[in-house]
Amino acid sequence: MKMIPKFVLFMALLASAVAARSAEPDAKAETKPEAKTEAIKITRGANGEAILTLAAETQKRIGLEVASPAATEWQPEIKAFGRALDPAPLVDLLADLGRAQIAFDNSHQELERAKQLKKDNNISERAFQDTETAYRQNLAALMSARFKIETGWGKRIAAMTGPAVVPPGTARKRALDFDRLAAGGCLIRIDLPTGERLSGPKSARIVPLANRVPSITAGFFDALPVVDAQTQQQGLLFLNDQPDTADRLIPGEAVTAFVSTSAPPVKGVVIPAAAILRHDGKGSFFVQTGETDFSRREIPLDRPVADGFFTVKLPPASRIVTVGAQTLLSAELSGGGFNAGQRD
Numbered sequence: 001m002k003m004i005p006k007f008v009l010f011m012a013l014l015a016s017a018v019a020a021r022s023a024e025p026d027a028k029a030e031t032k033p034e035a036k037t038e039a040i041k042i043t044r045g046a047n048g049e050a051i052l053t054l055a056a057e058t059q060k061r062i063g064l065e066v067a068s069p070a071a072t073e074w075q076p077e078i079k080a081f082g083r084a085l086d087p088a089p090l091v092d093l094l095a096d097l098g099r100a101q102i103a104f105d106n107s108h109q110e111l112e113r114a115k116q117l118k119k120d121n122n123i124s125e126r127a128f129q130d131t132e133t134a135y136r137q138n139l140a141a142l143m144s145a146r147f148k149i150e151t152g153w154g155k156r157i158a159a160m161t162g163p164a165v166v167p168p169g170t171a172r173k174r175a176l177d178f179d180r181l182a183a184g185g186c187l188i189r190i191d192l193p194t195g196e197r198l199s200g201p202k203s204a205r206i207v208p209l210a211n212r213v214p215s216i217t218a219g220f221f222d223a224l225p226v227v228d229a230q231t232q233q234q235g236l237l238f239l240n241d242q243p244d245t246a247d248r249l250i251p252g253e254a255v256t257a258f259v260s261t262s263a264p265p266v267k268g269v270v271i272p273a274a275a276i277l278r279h280d281g282k283g284s285f286f287v288q289t290g291e292t293d294f295s296r297r298e299i300p301l302d303r304p305v306a307d308g309f310f311t312v313k314l315p316p317a318s319r320i321v322t323v324g325a326q327t328l329l330s331a332e333l334s335g336g337g338f339n340a341g342q343r344d
Contacts (some may be wrong), residue, residue: 006093028147040053041054044056049256050056050332051289051295052293052332053292059292063324065323066288066322068318068320069272072327073265073266074200074268074305075261075266076263078192078258080191080196080258081190081191082189083189084186084250084252085186089113090149094149100138100145103142104135104138104142109138110131112257141303151225154221154222186251188206188238188239189236190204190236190259191231191234191236192234192235192259194233195232196233198234201260202220203260204217204236204238204257207255209254209256211254216240217240220235224236229276251265268312269318270308272307272322273309276309283299284296285299285320285325286320286328287321288319288321297313
């Protein structure tokens with residue numbers, strides 16, 4: 001057998017070792033770092049407002065959605081407070097009025113009879129004077145009872161009882177039927193803010209203070225003729241007599257009212273309820289101010305509409321954040337250290 005030279009054998013083994021070494025992964029080789037999620041950057045605008053900058057990829061990752069608000073018109077309202085009235089005091093006043101009315105009608109008939117007797121010289125002067133005095137006393141009592149109802153509950157309710165004086169023998173007719181109030185109707189007294197005066201508003205949106213039921217639309221019923229001496233507030237009465245909503249208010253329950261006015265409608269936009277944020281007792285929403293920039297705007301929550309809240313401080317062409325606003329607020333409050341919905 002022919003012997004292989006040692007040198008050749010050594011070189012073959014060396015080549016084999018080098019090949020095996022190159023085939024193994026380099027443990028010291030530097031691995032490529034994963035791309036770090038870019039944080040939401042915050043800068044300050046000219047008025048000190050926070051401007052959040054999000055790359056398009058970040059917006060997509062957190063599911064941000066924007067849309068233009070719907071243009072609309074809003075009928076100006078006045079926010080006021082009041083209560084659902086307990087009808088028991090009115091019932092007592094009406095009972096007093098009824099008794100006074102009966103006494104007056106009887107004395108009225110007696111006076112007319114006495115006048116006829118006097119014409120025929122069949123009654124003494126003293127008896128005639130007594131009859132006339134009773135008539136005047138009963139008339140004063142009737143006027144006092146009517147005046148109490150008028151000042152406390154308005155002229156319209158007082159007019160429901162009909163005229164105070166009718167010819168003897170004539171059937172007394174009421175101007176309006178009390179059944180409308182008795183059959184489930186609810187009167188609501190609203191006191192306007194001090195200094196506010198309204199003549200004949202059409203309606204009011206009534207919201208119970210406990211906010212336990214949806215708002216109720218009540219029609220204007222009457223304006224109280226007397227301003228509160230201490231608060232100088234004008235009182236208005238509204239009637240809720242709709243069968244499906246009449247039982248939503250409990251007598252004595254405090255309410256907030258948004259009273260319609262005769263002012264012309266105001267043009268603006270509706271910010272959807274889903275876009276509204278509540279922070280520090282205030283309402284706000286995010287507006288897209290650039291391709292990647294967003295800023296938060298405050299909005300008063302005293303102009304609710306069917307699908308959100310009305311504002312005039314935003315052009316209809318603006319773009320607002322409808323989905324993901326809470327994520328932007330969290331990023332703003334945390335100073336921008338917020339990525340893809342998770343803190344770094």
